[in-house]
Amino acid sequence: MxxxxxxxxxxxxxxxxxxxxLRGWLYNKRxxxxxxxxxxxxxxxxxxxxxxxxxxxxxxxxxxxxxxQESAFGLKGKVRKxxxxxxxxxxxxxxVVIYSIAHEYPIAPKEHGVEFLADRxxxxxxxxxxxxxxxxxxRIIKAIRDFFDERGFTLLDSPILTPAACEGTTxxxxxxxxxxGKAYLTQSGQLYAEAGAMAFGKVYCFGPTFxxxxxxxxxxxxxxxxxxxxxxxxxxxxxxxxxxxxxEYIVQSVxxxxxxxxxxxxxxxTFLQNVKCPLPRITYDEAVEILKRKGVAFEWGNDFGGTxxxxxxxxxxxxVMVHRxxxxxxxxxxxxxxxxxNLALAVDVLxxxxxxxxxxxxxxxxxxxxxxxxxxxxxxxxxxFEWYLDLRRYGTVxxxxxxxxxxxxxxxxxxxxxxxxxxxxxxxxxxxxx
Amino acid sequence: MxxxxxxxxxxxxxxxxxxxxLRGWLYNKRxxxxxxxxxxxxxxxxxxxxxxxxxxxxxxxxxxxxxxQESAFGLKGKVRKxxxxxxxxxxxxxxVVIYSIAHEYPIAPKEHGVEFLADRxxxxxxxxxxxxxxxxxxRIIKAIRDFFDERGFTLLDSPILTPAACEGTTxxxxxxxxxxGKAYLTQSGQLYAEAGAMAFGKVYCFGPTFxxxxxxxxxxxxxxxxxxxxxxxxxxxxxxxxxxxxxEYIVQSVxxxxxxxxxxxxxxxTFLQNVKCPLPRITYDEAVEILKRKGVAFEWGNDFGGTxxxxxxxxxxxxVMVHRxxxxxxxxxxxxxxxxxNLALAVDVLxxxxxxxxxxxxxxxxxxxxxxxxxxxxxxxxxxFEWYLDLRRYGTVxxxxxxxxxxxxxxxxxxxxxxxxxxxxxxxxxxxxx
Numbered sequence: 109m110x111x112x113x114x115x116x117x118x119x120x121x122x123x124x125x126x127x128x129x130l131r132g133w134l135y136n137k138r139x140x141x142x143x144x145x146x147x148x149x150x151x152x153x154x155x156x157x158x159x160x161x162x163x164x165x166x167x168x169x170x171x172x173x174x175x176x177q178e179s180a181f182g183l184k185g186k187v188r189k190x191x192x193x194x195x196x197x198x199x200x201x202x203x204v205v206i207y208s209i210a211h212e213y214p215i216a217p218k219e220h221g222v223e224f225l226a227d228r229x230x231x232x233x234x235x236x237x238x239x240x241x242x243x244x245x246x247r248i249i250k251a252i253r254d255f256f257d258e259r260g261f262t263l264l265d266s267p268i269l270t271p272a273a274c275e276g277t278t279x280x281x282x283x284x285x286x287x288x289g290k291a292y293l294t295q296s297g298q299l300y301a302e303a304g305a306m307a308f309g310k311v312y313c314f315g316p317t318f319x320x321x322x323x324x325x326x327x328x329x330x331x332x333x334x335x336x337x338x339x340x341x342x343x344x345x346x347x348x349x350x351x352x353x354x355x356e357y358i359v360q361s362v363x364x365x366x367x368x369x370x371x372x373x374x375x376x377x378t379f380l381q382n383v384k385c386p387l388p389r390i391t392y393d394e395a396v397e398i399l400k401r402k403g404v405a406f407e408w409g410n411d412f413g414g415t416x417x418x419x420x421x422x423x424x425x426x427x428v429m430v431h432r433x434x435x436x437x438x439x440x441x442x443x444x445x446x447x448x449x450n451l452a453l454a455v456d457v458l459x460x461x462x463x464x465x466x467x468x469x470x471x472x473x474x475x476x477x478x479x480x481x482x483x484x485x486x487x488x489x490x491x492x493f494e495w496y497l498d499l500r501r502y503g504t505v506x507x508x509x510x511x512x513x514x515x516x517x518x519x520x521x522x523x524x525x526x527x528x529x530x531x532x533x534x535x536x537x538x539x540x541x542x
Numbered sequence: 543m544x545x546x547x548x549x550x551x552x553x554x555x556x557x558x559x560x561x562x563x564l565r566g567w568l569y570n571k572r573x574x575x576x577x578x579x580x581x582x583x584x585x586x587x588x589x590x591x592x593x594x595x596x597x598x599x600x601x602x603x604x605x606x607x608x609x610x611q612e613s614a615f616g617l618k619g620k621v622r623k624x625x626x627x628x629x630x631x632x633x634x635x636x637x638v639v640i641y642s643i644a645h646e647y648p649i650a651p652k653e654h655g656v657e658f659l660a661d662r663x664x665x666x667x668x669x670x671x672x673x674x675x676x677x678x679x680x681r682i683i684k685a686i687r688d689f690f691d692e693r694g695f696t697l698l699d700s701p702i703l704t705p706a707a708c709e710g711t712t713x714x715x716x717x718x719x720x721x722x723g724k725a726y727l728t729q730s731g732q733l734y735a736e737a738g739a740m741a742f743g744k745v746y747c748f749g750p751t752f753x754x755x756x757x758x759x760x761x762x763x764x765x766x767x768x769x770x771x772x773x774x775x776x777x778x779x780x781x782x783x784x785x786x787x788x789x790e791y792i793v794q795s796v797x798x799x800x801x802x803x804x805x806x807x808x809x810x811x812t813f814l815q816n817v818k819c820p821l822p823r824i825t826y827d828e829a830v831e832i833l834k835r836k837g838v839a840f841e842w843g844n845d846f847g848g849t850x851x852x853x854x855x856x857x858x859x860x861x862v863m864v865h866r867x868x869x870x871x872x873x874x875x876x877x878x879x880x881x882x883x884n885l886a887l888a889v890d891v892l893x894x895x896x897x898x899x900x901x902x903x904x905x906x907x908x909x910x911x912x913x914x915x916x917x918x919x920x921x922x923x924x925x926x927f928e929w930y931l932d933l934r935r936y937g938t939v940x941x942x943x944x945x946x947x948x949x950x951x952x953x954x955x956x957x958x959x960x961x962x963x964x965x966x967x968x969x970x971x972x973x974x975x976x
Contacts, residue, residue: 116694116743118694121607131774131775132743133740133937134937150694150743151741151743151774152694152742168572178936178937179937180937180938180939207775207936207937208938208939210936210937211935211936213936214627228929228932230734231737231932233737233738234740234741238741239741239742242696242698242741242742245697246696249697253684253687257684260550260552260586262676262680263679263684264667264676264680264966265750265767265965265966266966266967267765268702268765269715269764269765269974270974271974271975271976281717281718281719281725282717282718283716283717283727284550284598284715285715285974286754286756286764286971288974291715291974293717300664300966300967303664303665303976304667304966305585306567306668307585307588307673307675307676308585308667309550309566309584309585310585316749316750318702318703330703330720331701331702331703333699337702337815340585341566351562367622397666430700469647480714495662495664495976498664501644501645502644502645502647502665503567503568503612503613503614503720504614504641504642505565505614505642506640524601528913531733532698532699532700532701533700533701533734535701537720538720540703540704540719542705
């Protein structure tokens with residue numbers, strides 16, 4: 109049978125009354141008198157096969173005994189509606205084909221420690237919870253690409269290997285690059301996306317980024333994926349308009365198409381349903397006021413820490429946009445507020461329920477002389493930025509963009525404690541395997 | 543005006559008779575008597591603005607003189623159909639707004655050397671030819687994701703930083719990984735995709751891959767993107783069925799939606815139009831026969847070189863699938879042909895017109911003991927593969943997959959001589975900038 113026309117568990121409901129053939133792995137089995145139940149997972153869902161002694165040849169009936177957890181097998185049988193079965197359908201089994209008998213499976217339904225499971229990530233991914241997370245992750249990524257594609261953005265992949273160690277090398281992974289010296293794994297594609305915006309008007313880059321940060325928090329991975337849109341002829345307000353429409357699109361797509369997975373994850377979706385435009389917008393100053401009202405000893409001019417972000421975001425029932433930060437805590441390329449040059453035209457979007465920053469963005473400095481002065485003030489090597497300065501020499505325009513971290517977004521939408529479950533094979537300070 | 547509702551050149555035809563506002567960069571200008579023509583590129587297309595002396599205030603009319611190539615400006619005016627104008631429409635200009643005047647632009651319409659242009663890649667991307675290539679690249683990537691998403695595949699991103707240097711370190715980029723020793727930049731996500739196929743049935747991974755090969759050919763990049771589907775319960779024939787349907791989908795999507803870009807590239811699309819199922823399938827033995835008939839001194843058992851591939855593919859008017867290679871030239875994880883254990887159940891797809899291999903795939907060895915023996919025969923460290931061997935211990939099934947290199951596919955579809963123009967910021971043995 110052609111691969112493409114094959115029946116999978118997720119569409120078994122379209123074949124009620126028909127004889128189908130399914131292939132998958134043993135998720136569980138049980139017997140009750142003369143009846144045998146085989147629960148098969150095939151990667152798209154779980155379905156129950158039912159055999160009654162005498163209704164199939166004895167040698168088929170006996171294969172029930174041979175099948176161990178995760179053994180691979182095929183089931184033939186007629187589909188019938190059965191509300192009590194997982195998924196709502198079951199198979200009246202006419203044949204069982206064994207592909208392979210699994211060794212004793214190391215992951216039992218009982219609780220394992222996280223390190224035990226993480227060491228077996230290649231198997232752990234089969235469990236219903238991890239399965240649900242990865243399907244939500246996929247849906248988020250698809251929503252991101254669809255959002256930009258539908259709006260005329262051009263995808264412009266930024267390079268992973270980059271030449272300059274712009275902001276110190278302590279959080280960069282480095283590698284020897286032929287005879288050209290050292291190359292560094294990218295932390296952000298933004299500067300390249302800016303070149304793209306001047307060529308295509310609206311672009312996005314979307315790929316893995318790296319941070320060799322010695323952090324062990326539940327929000328840090330050393331390898332994570334980031335999407336970064338950049339738009340020519342756009343200011344901070346345009347940037348915030350884009351960000352809120354984007355978040356609404358992502359969250360509503362997941363709520364619509366991954367209801368089953370969010371149920372598996374026991375996610376309370378109240379706050380997710382609230383993610384609709386407009387999102388609240390407050391200034392940094394207003395955010396500091398919130399902290400003070402809550403009794404936090406916070407000094408104006410600092411950046412918010414994780415706890416600060418949690419306290420601020422707890423005041424809202426949906427993501428909140430905090431804009432106009434003190435320039436001193438933000439990057440050199442951010443444009444200053446013409447009404448107060450101590451402020452950068454930056455915006456961070458904080459997720460509710462303590463999930464912290466999921467988007468960071470800004471309007472970019474578009475004046476050549478000002479940008480050169482900033483590079484000097486930050487004691488960065490101007491030579492490494494000459495190509496970037498060219499974007500201000502040849503047709504500079506107001507422009508803005510932001511970055512959204514995929515894993516933090518997955519953690520938030522799935523309601524997870526730790527980002528390590530948000531990516532198929534996580535990389536952290538103490539983990540490089542499997 | 544909201545970013546999202548803004549009018550761009552590509553949809554100006556929907557606004558005939560209306561006053562619109564466009565923003566972009568000066569592509570060219572010319573005057574004829576009392577008439578001034580301003581050609582604006584905005585990243586989505588090129589449109590002509592027309593001013594007649596007296597029809598606009600003098601200070602607006604004079605802005606024509608100030609605008610240099612790549613200066614940023616806005617145009618207001620009424621859209622009218624004009625078959626002689628580029629794109630078929632023009633703007634009856636009522637106002638010109640200058641955003642910035644560009645310094646003298648280094649890329650003139652005259653011919654530049656490739657190194658000169660590559661050094662200015664951030665500007666070169668604005669030229670109509672590079673612009674067209676990137677828009678085709680984007681469409682290819684979208685087609686790839688749509689193809690798999692529509693067919694129920696789950697996206698499973700494989701890691702970039704990997705622990706084991708499985709097949710020698712000479713073509714690997716390495717980096718220090720905290721206190722865990724060295725990490726290596728991935729050359730393929732396949733082994734991880736195999737874990738995914740056992741969890742999800744059908745998966746694909748799609749990301750950058752790396753090869754520190756000291757090659758200077760027109761087909762090599764040190765950083766390139768690859769998509770790798772993997773399917774459980776699939777054999778070599780299923781793999782070839784999937785590959786041919788996939789290629790048809792990609793090529794026909796580009797032909798349908800990027801006609802204008804292929805014209806800019808002066809691409810003869812005859813061979814592309816032929817990319818429809820079924821594609822020819824020949825064995826390695828038959829391919830060797832072709833070489834011999836053409837007088838090539840080729841010894842059975844070797845792998846094909848670039849010239850061999852060109853000669854073989856020239857016999858066909860569409861991509862050709864070559865299957866069942868001598869096992870000695872293929873990777874350890876490929877399953878042997880049960881009818882001839884000297885052959886691997888491998889397939890390479892060769893693009894026509896001398897573009898060489900664009901897909902490499904195989905059915906995988908699914909027997910635990912055989913796979914362990916292969917690892918030993920290839921003198922690979924078994925310990926590094928224990929997690930991979932687990933996939934054969936716990937529910938092993940026949941499975942197959944392939945990898946498609948994005949940049950070679952872009953080069954082929956666009957008809958380019960060199961892969962360096964197929965990616966926004968190419969990385970090669972002698973190039974790490976900009």
